[in-house]
Amino acid sequence: MMKLGLIGYPIGHSLSPWIHNQLLESQNLEGSYQLYEIEPDKFEENIKSLKKENLEGFNVTVPYKEQIIPFLDEIDQAAEFLGAVNTVKVEDGKWVGYNTDGIGYFSSVTSRFDNTLKDTSKVLILGSGGAARGIYHAFLQKGVRQVDIANRTVQKAEQIIKELNGEEFSEPLTIQEAGNRISEYDVVIQTTSVGMSPNENQSIIEFDDIKENALFSDIVYRPMNTKFLKRADELGAFLHYGHEMLLHQAIYAFKIWTGREPESSELIEKFENVLKGE
Numbered sequence: 609m610m611k612l613g614l615i616g617y618p619i620g621h622s623l624s625p626w627i628h629n630q631l632l633e634s635q636n637l638e639g640s641y642q643l644y645e646i647e648p649d650k651f652e653e654n655i656k657s658l659k660k661e662n663l664e665g666f667n668v669t670v671p672y673k674e675q676i677i678p679f680l681d682e683i684d685q686a687a688e689f690l691g692a693v694n695t696v697k698v699e700d701g702k703w704v705g706y707n708t709d710g711i712g713y714f715s716s717v718t719s720r721f722d723n724t725l726k727d728t729s730k731v732l733i734l735g736s737g738g739a740a741r742g743i744y745h746a747f748l749q750k751g752v753r754q755v756d757i758a759n760r761t762v763q764k765a766e767q768i769i770k771e772l773n774g775e776e777f778s779e780p781l782t783i784q785e786a787g788n789r790i791s792e793y794d795v796v797i798q799t800t801s802v803g804m805s806p807n808e809n810q811s812i813i814e815f816d817d818i819k820e821n822a823l824f825s826d827i828v829y830r831p832m833n834t835k836f837l838k839r840a841d842e843l844g845a846f847l848h849y850g851h852e853m854l855l856h857q858a859i860y861a862f863k864i865w866t867g868r869e870p871e872s873s874e875l876i877e878k879f880e881n882v883l884k885g886e
């Protein structure tokens with residue numbers, strides 16, 4: 609019986625239990641995935657009691673991805689570099705921290721667009737929060753060699769590039785500069801919360817012209833079709849959706865816990881129906 613779970617606040621609307629129960633079922637594994645909603649002023653005491661719960665592993669979401677680090681026994685290189693942990697595996701009683709955000713995103717793109725994304729692809733990341741950091745790190749690690757970052761506060765884009773030693777490969781841009789140059793990019797990734805429900809009428813960027821065969825991706829999954837993706841669709845782009853990232857990150861975490869990697873293609877349609885039915 610695998611005991612898994614999620615810590616965060618608030619997490620009442622999390623889709624992770626649905627996803628992990630499906631993953632467990634797909635592998636004929638018995639187990640449970642429980643929500644541990646921890647109020648911010650009770651973090652430390654709750655983490656201490658979680659140590660006694662005999663979990664095999666758990667996910668960590670906002671606002672605890674950084675706060676969990678002092679409670680870990682070990683941390684993997686990517687998570688350490690990013691300063692954020694979203695998956696913990698319990699190994700012989702030790703808590704080992706990982707970060708599957710960037711790598712999960714990368715694999716969700718390559719699983720469906722293997723021919724579109726190449727080492728020579730020119731990539732633009734919009735935003736400079738935690739998600740942008742993870743994605744930027746994964747793309748550089750995977751050998752993609754031109755990855756620019758645009759942000760409302762351009763200094764934050766500059767800082768990510770500097771911290772992750774990407775100066776040779778990357779240019780920081782304002783959102784306006786990115787809008788003017790958007791037709792240079794093979795892949796454009798929207799990583800901010802702009803356009804998320806209930807602000808569905810917002811898009812971080814306006815654009816009229818895109819590169820032929822460009823891939824546009826949004827990590828927002830409520831709604832599935834954001835204003836940003838709808839505009840890209842009108843201009844003929846290939847589209848990659850936020851829920852694909854969510855599913856692949858979960859599969860990566862599941863692989864860390866169980867050593868098994870379920871096929872995403874069997875689950876994605878079912879997952880879309882769950883999202884549409886919400």
Ligand code: ATR
Nearest residue numbers: 735736737738739740759760761764800801802812
């Ligand atoms: P996360 O860690 O979840 O990715 P975050 O750290 O809050 O989220 O990052 C939010 C990102 O969305 C930032 O890039 C932020 O831009 P600033 O760095 O300039 O604040 C961006 N963002 C949020 N609201 C925005 C808005 N209305 N217009 C443009 N960018 C916005």
